[in-house]
Amino acid sequence: MTSVRLLSVDPSDRGSQRCRLGPGLMSALGLGLGSPLLLSVPGGSCLCTAWPRSDLTEGFLQLDLKCCSPGLTLPNTPTHLDLDQLSPVPCPKLKGLKITVVVQGSDFKKNTPPRVIHELVKDMMRGVYVHRSHVINFEDFDTEIRYAVIESITPDSTCSGLITSKTALEITGIQTLKYYESGLQDQNLVPLGGLEEVSLSLTEMLRLPLLYPHTLGSLGLSCPRGVLLVGPPGVGKTQLVRRVVGEVGASLVVVMGPEVVGSRPGESEEKLRAVFERARSAADEGPCVLFLDELDSLCPRRTATTAAENRLVAQLLTLMDGMTRSDRFLIVGATNRPDSLDPALRRPGRFDREVIIGAPTLQQRKNILSVLCERMPVYPSVDLEELAQRTLGYVGADLSALCREAAMHAIRETTKCSVEQTVGMKHFYEALKSVRPSCLRSSLARTDVCPVSWEQIGGLDDIKLKLRQSIEWPMRFPEAFGRLGLSGPRGVLLYGPPGCAKTTLVRAAAASSHCSFLSVSGADLYSPYVGDSEKALAQLFRQARSCTPCILFLDEIDSLIGSRSNSQSPNSIQTRLLSVLLNEMDGVGLKVSERRGTEKVLQAEGVEEGPSPQQLDYEDVCNADVMVVAATNRPDCLDSALLRPGRLDHIIYVPPPDHTGRLSILKICTESMPIAADVRLEELASKTNLYSGADLENLCREAALLALQDENMKASQIRHAHFTRSLSHMTPSLTERQIHMYQTPPT
Amino acid sequence: MSKPAVIPLQQAIKKSFQCLENNQKIWKSVLAECGPLMVSLGNLAEQSIALSNVQLSNTPLRVFPDLEERLRFKQQHAIDTVLGKMNEKMSSLQSVRDSISNQVSGVFQLYEQNTESLDIPTLTERSAITPSISDMLEWLQDADRHYRQEFLRRKMLLQTLRADDLSLLESAPKRWKSLETPTAEDQISDTLCKVSFFMESQ
Numbered sequence: 001m002t003s004v005r006l007l008s009v010d011p012s013d014r015g016s017q018r019c020r021l022g023p024g025l026m027s028a029l030g031l032g033l034g035s036p037l038l039l040s041v042p043g044g045s046c047l048c049t050a051w052p053r054s055d056l057t058e059g060f061l062q063l064d065l066k067c068c069s070p071g072l073t074l075p076n077t078p079t080h081l082d083l084d085q086l087s088p089v090p091c092p093k094l095k096g097l098k099i100t101v102v103v104q105g106s107d108f109k110k111n112t113p114p115r116v117i118h119e120l121v122k123d124m125m126r127g128v129y130v131h132r133s134h135v136i137n138f139e140d141f142d143t144e145i146r147y148a149v150i151e152s153i154t155p156d157s158t159c160s161g162l163i164t165s166k167t168a169l170e171i172t173g174i175q176t177l178k179y180y181e182s183g184l185q186d187q188n189l190v191p192l193g194g195l196e197e198v199s200l201s202l203t204e205m206l207r208l209p210l211l212y213p214h215t216l217g218s219l220g221l222s223c224p225r226g227v228l229l230v231g232p233p234g235v236g237k238t239q240l241v242r243r244v245v246g247e248v249g250a251s252l253v254v255v256m257g258p259e260v261v262g263s264r265p266g267e268s269e270e271k272l273r274a275v276f277e278r279a280r281s282a283a284d285e286g287p288c289v290l291f292l293d294e295l296d297s298l299c300p301r302r303t304a305t306t307a308a309e310n311r312l313v314a315q316l317l318t319l320m321d322g323m324t325r326s327d328r329f330l331i332v333g334a335t336n337r338p339d340s341l342d343p344a345l346r347r348p349g350r351f352d353r354e355v356i357i358g359a360p361t362l363q364q365r366k367n368i369l370s371v372l373c374e375r376m377p378v379y380p381s382v383d384l385e386e387l388a389q390r391t392l393g394y395v396g397a398d399l400s401a402l403c404r405e406a407a408m409h410a411i412r413e414t415t416k417c418s419v420e421q422t423v424g425m426k427h428f429y430e431a432l433k434s435v436r437p438s439c440l441r442s443s444l445a446r447t448d449v450c451p452v453s454w455e456q457i458g459g460l461d462d463i464k465l466k467l468r469q470s471i472e473w474p475m476r477f478p479e480a481f482g483r484l485g486l487s488g489p490r491g492v493l494l495y496g497p498p499g500c501a502k503t504t505l506v507r508a509a510a511a512s513s514h515c516s517f518l519s520v521s522g523a524d525l526y527s528p529y530v531g532d533s534e535k536a537l538a539q540l541f542r543q544a545r546s547c548t549p550c551i552l553f554l555d556e557i558d559s560l561i562g563s564r565s566n567s568q569s570p571n572s573i574q575t576r577l578l579s580v581l582l583n584e585m586d587g588v589g590l591k592v593s594e595r596r597g598t599e600k601v602l603q604a605e606g607v608e609e610g611p612s613p614q615q616l617d618y619e620d621v622c623n624a625d626v627m628v629v630a631a632t633n634r635p636d637c638l639d640s641a642l643l644r645p646g647r648l649d650h651i652i653y654v655p656p657p658d659h660t661g662r663l664s665i666l667k668i669c670t671e672s673m674p675i676a677a678d679v680r681l682e683e684l685a686s687k688t689n690l691y692s693g694a695d696l697e698n699l700c701r702e703a704a705l706l707a708l709q710d711e712n713m714k715a716s717q718i719r720h721a722h723f724t725r726s727l728s729h730m731t732p733s734l735t736e737r738q739i740h741m742y743q744t745p746p747t
Numbered sequence: 748m749s750k751p752a753v754i755p756l757q758q759a760i761k762k763s764f765q766c767l768e769n770n771q772k773i774w775k776s777v778l779a780e781c782g783p784l785m786v787s788l789g790n791l792a793e794q795s796i797a798l799s800n801v802q803l804s805n806t807p808l809r810v811f812p813d814l815e816e817r818l819r820f821k822q823q824h825a826i827d828t829v830l831g832k833m834n835e836k837m838s839s840l841q842s843v844r845d846s847i848s849n850q851v852s853g854v855f856q857l858y859e860q861n862t863e864s865l866d867i868p869t870l871t872e873r874s875a876i877t878p879s880i881s882d883m884l885e886w887l888q889d890a891d892r893h894y895r896q897e898f899l900r901r902k903m904l905l906q907t908l909r910a911d912d913l914s915l916l917e918s919a920p921k922r923w924k925s926l927e928t929p930t931a932e933d934q935i936s937d938t939l940c941k942v943s944f945f946m947e948s949q
Binding site for chain 1: 867870871881884892899903906934
C-alpha cells in the first residue's frame with residue numbers, strides 16, 4: 001500500500017489534533033499512540049498526533065487541522081497522499097515560545113488586559129504539539145481568541161515541540177481577525193501593467209511613516225497626508241490603489257462618492273464623519289488608506305446657491321485639517337475632472353500631492369496587454385506589439401474590454417465547431433471593430449470611416465505620395481525621423497476644384513495609417529450660445545490630443561473659418577473660431593492635466609529603470625501633435641496666418657484629372673458595372689477634358705440609367721453608345737478660368 | 748493474551764474512569780448552584796441600570812438625603828458578594844478539572860513508560876466486555892479536553908465582566924446559560940456506560 005486516501009475529519013475529533021490512521025500503517029511508521037506526525041499536503045503542512053482508526057481499517061486518513069500552515073484548507077474532494085508525505089517528527093518539550101494572538105474583534109482587544117489574555121492562551125495551548133511558523137486554531141473553544149501564530153520556539157534546534165505547563169509563553173502582538181486575514185490574502189495580487197512608476201511613489205508614501213517613524217519625527221516632517229489621482233476614466237486609478245494597499249498590507253476604507261450623500265440635512269456630514277472614524281480605528285492596527293472615489297461628485301466648487309454641497313465640502317475640509325499627528329492614515333482621492341474640485345482642497349496640508357495618470361503610451365499598453373493575455377489561452381502567434389500599435393488612445397479599461405470581446409468571439413467560434421479554445425489574432429481584429437477607445441466615445445466628431453484603399457482613387461499618384469509622406473511615414477518610421485531631427489508636419493491643406501477626390505484622399509490616408517480619425521464640419525460646431533463653438537473646438541482638440549496620433553479633418557474649412565482681413569464684422573463667430581484654431585495648432589503648450597505617461601521613475605527596491613528615455617522619445621515626439629487636415633475649394637478665403645509653415649505646412653493642390661487620371665477613374669467606376677466589349681474607355685477619357693472625378697462618376701451613372709431606360713429594365717450590359725449619349729448631355733463642371741485661378745498659389 | 752504491561756495500564760485506566768465519574772457528579776452539582784447566582788447577578792445589574800435611568804431629585808424620594816449614592820453602594824456591595832461566591836464555585840470547578848487532567852496525564856505517562864512492550868495490535872485489541880486500550884485512552888483524552896474547554900469558557904465570561912459596563916452584567920446570565928453543552932455531557936455519560944462492563948470486571 002503506497003498511498004492513503006484523505007477524508008474529511010470526524011466531528012468528534014475536532015480540536016483534538018488527532019489524525020486517524022490504520023493500525024498497520026502506524027506500526028509500519030513506528031508510531032505509538034499520540035506520537036506527533038508531520039503531514040505535507042498540497043498547500044502546506046500539518047502537525048498532528050497519530051491515533052488508530054476506530055474501525056481499524058487501512059488505507060484511509062482523517063486529520064484535524066489544529067496546527068497547520070497559515071491559510072491551509074483541506075480539499076473538498078478526497079485526495080490521495082503518498083506515504084512519503086507522512087513523517088514522524090520528534091517533539092521535545094519546549095522551553096519557550098513566542099506567538100501572535102489573533103482575536104475576533106477589536107473591542108475584546110481593547111478592553112481585556114494583556115495579562116488576562118496571556119493566562120487564557122497559556123491554558124488553551126497546554127498539551128498541544130506545535131511547529132515553527134504554523135498557526136494554532138482555537139475554533140473549537142468557541143471564544144473570542146481565534147488563532148495563535150507561532151513566531152519562534154526555543155530551543156532553536158527543533159522545528160516542533162510540545163507545550164507543557166512549564167513552557168514560557170510570550171505574546172509578541174495581538175491582531176484582529178480582519179487584519180490577519182487581509183494579510184493572508186496578498187498572495188494573489190493581480191500585477192498591474194504600465195503603472196509601475198505611480199505605484200512606486202504611492203507605496204513609498206505609505207511605507208515611509210511605518211518604517212521610519214522616529215526619523216520623520218526628529219526631522220520635523222510629516223509625511224504627505226493626501227494624494228489626488230487625476231486621470232481620464234478607465235485608466236486604472238481605483239485598481240492602482242487596491243494594488244498598492246495589498247502590497248503594503250494596509251487596510252482599505254473605500255468611499256464611493258455619492259454613497260455618503262444622504263437625504264436629510266446633516267446626514268451626509270454625519271456619514272462622512274463616521275467614515276473618518278472607521279479609518280481612524282483601522283489605523284490603530286497598522287497602515288490604513290482612506291480612498292475617496294469620484295471626488296468631484298462629493299466636493300464640487302462651493303457656490304452661493306447649493307448650500308447642502310457647501311456644507312459637505314466644508315465638513316471634508318475640516319476633517320482633513322483636523323487630522324492630528326496620531327492619525328496615521330493616508331487619504332487618496334480619485335477624479336476625472338480636477339478643475340471642478342474646490343480649490344481649497346488642493347493645497348498642501350490637504351491633498352498634498354497630485355499624481356496625473358494619463359492615457360497609456362505604447363510601451364505601457366504593451367505591458368497591460370501582456371498582463372491581460374497571461375490569463376487567457378492565446379495563440380503564441382498573437383503579436384502584442386502590433387496590437388499595442390493599433391490600440392491608440394485605448395485606456396486600461398478599453399484594453400480589458402478588448403480582450404474580453406476577443407475571448408467572446410473565440411468562444412462563439414468554438415461552440416460551432418468544437419476546437420480547442422484559444423484566442424487568435426483574428427479574434428482581436430474583430431474585437432477592435434466593436435471596442436472603440438473611450439476617450440473618443442463621447443466625441444462630437446466620431447465618424448464611421450468606411451475604409452477606402454489608395455487603389456480606389458484613380459491617378460493623383462504624386463499627391464498620394466505626398467500625403468503618405470506627411471501622414472504615414474512619421475508614424476511608421478519614428479527612428480528615421482528622429483535621427484534626422486525631423487518632426488512630423490502639423491497640418492496639411494488640400495485645395496482644388498470641387499469634386500476632385502479631396503475628401504476621399506483623406507479617408508484613404510486615415511484608413512491606411514490606423515490613426516484615430518476625427519472629422520468635424522460647420523454644423524457640428526455652430527451653436528446659438530456665445531462661446532459654445534469655441535469650447536467645442538477646444539474640446540475637440542483636447543480629445544484629439546488624448547489619443548494621438550490622430551487625424552483631425554476639417555472639411556470645408558473656408559466656411560468654418562473666414563479670414564480676418566476681409567470679414568465684415570471683426571467679432572464674428574468665424575473670427576473667434578479662427579483664433580481658437582490658431583492657438584490650438586501652434587499655441588503655448590499642453591495643459592498640465594493632459595500630460596501623458598508619467599515622468600518620474602523612482603529607483604526603489606532594486607526595480608530597474610523604465611524604458612530608456614531615447615526610445616520613448618522616438619515614439620512620442622514625432623506623434624506628439626495632432627495632424628490637422630483641411631480641405632477647401634476657396635483657398636484665397638483663408639487667413640494668411642493659417643497658411644504659414646508651422647500650422648498648415650503642406651499645401652497641396654489637387655488638380656482635376658488629366659488623361660491618364662481620367663482613364664483610371666473610368667476604369668474604377670466601371671469596375672462594378674457590366675460594360676460591353678465595344679466600350680472604349682481611352683476614347684472617353686480623351687473626350688472628357690475638364691471633367692472632374694465626380695463628373696466622370698456621374699457620366700457612368702447616367703450611361704447605366706440610359707441603358708436601363710432603353711431596354712425596359714432588362715438591360716444587362718452598357719454599350720458605348722450609351723456612354724456617348726450621356727456624354728453629349730453633360731457639360732463639365734469646371735472651367736478653364738477656375739483652374740487657372742487655383743493654379744496660382746495662394747498667398 | 749496478557750502482556751505484563753497491559754494489566755497495570757488497565758488498572759490505571761479503571762481508576763481514571765472512576766475519578767471521572769465522581770468528578771462528573773461534582774461538576775454537575777456545582778454548575779447547578781452557579782445558575783441562581785448568575786440570575787441574581789443579572790437582577791442586580793438590572794436594578795443598577797434602573798437606578799441610573801431615574802432622576803431621584805424629580806421624585807418624592809428626594810427628601811431622603813444621599814439616597815442615590817447609598818443605593819448604588821448597596822447594589823455594588825451585593826454584586827461583589829455574588830461575584831465572590833461565583834469565584835468560589837469557579838475554584839471548585841477548577842479543582843475538578845485539575846483532578847481529571849492529572850489522572851489522565853498520569854495514565855498517559857504510564858503508557859509512555861511502557862511503550863516498547865505495548866505494540867499497536869495489543870493496544871487495539873478489543874473484546875465484548877473490554878474496549879481496546881486506545882479507545883479508552885481516546886475517551887479519557889476527550890473528557891479531559893471537554894472539561895478544560897468548559898472551564899475556560901466560563902472563566903473567560905466572568906473575566907470579561909467589568910464593573911462599569913452594566914449591560915454586560917445584565918446579559919451575563921443568558922450567556923452563561925448558552926455555554927451549556929448538553930451533547931458533550933451526554934457523550935461523557937455514554938463513555939461511562941461503554942466502560943461499565945470493564946469497570947465491573949476483575
